Amino acid sequence: TQLLEQSPQFLSIQEGENLTVYCNSSSVFSSLQWYRQEPGEGPVLLVTVVTGGEVKKLKRLTFQFGDARKDSSLHITAAQPGDTGLYLCAGLQMYSGGGADGLTFGKGTHLIIQP
């Protein structure tokens, strides 16, 4: 069972459309990160959300952390071909005494924006 479920797995839309991808879990996370990975490259960090209900914007990308810190969403407005890539969410669960075992990744959403 995947700790972080991402949906949809694949999404292909036309340039200019809006889209939302989701990252869901039954577990609580101390923080959640979103990465974008392009072919032949490693993932690159886009944003980290820490507080329940937090919303962060990065140009046309809006990231939201659920109130209960179990889920997150990424909304892209007016998608462009340059947004094409694999979007990964990753959660961090901190121990009560501090420290963590590391990030848990979802399987990702493959996004294709067609011109």
Add this chain to the structure above:
Amino acid sequence: KAGVTQTPRYLIKTRGQQVTLSCSPISGHRSVSWYQQTPGQGLQFLFEYFSETQRNKGNFPGRFSGRQFSNSRSEMNVSTLELGDSALYLCASRNRRDYTTTDTQYFGPGTRLTVL
């Protein structure tokens, strides 16, 4: 500042062989993590090293091993390769030993391993 570098970028091996992959972290970073990425399983954590000590290990068989050198460079080794070991192997570096909620992990471009 140079990013995380991994060598080689591509590798083709046959079943039963062994392979060693190398990772050089960002200068000043002492924590190195390794991940295996496959279409079916996504990104899965292999192990993490800090100051030459393995701090965490994922759920992989003993054929997968790693080490870190005093200059923070890290290597991972896979012995007795199986077809299912074909994957993109990613290395990531951080500048702290312990995770914080705002940590940034920097990934290298990966080594694409194909086992025939």
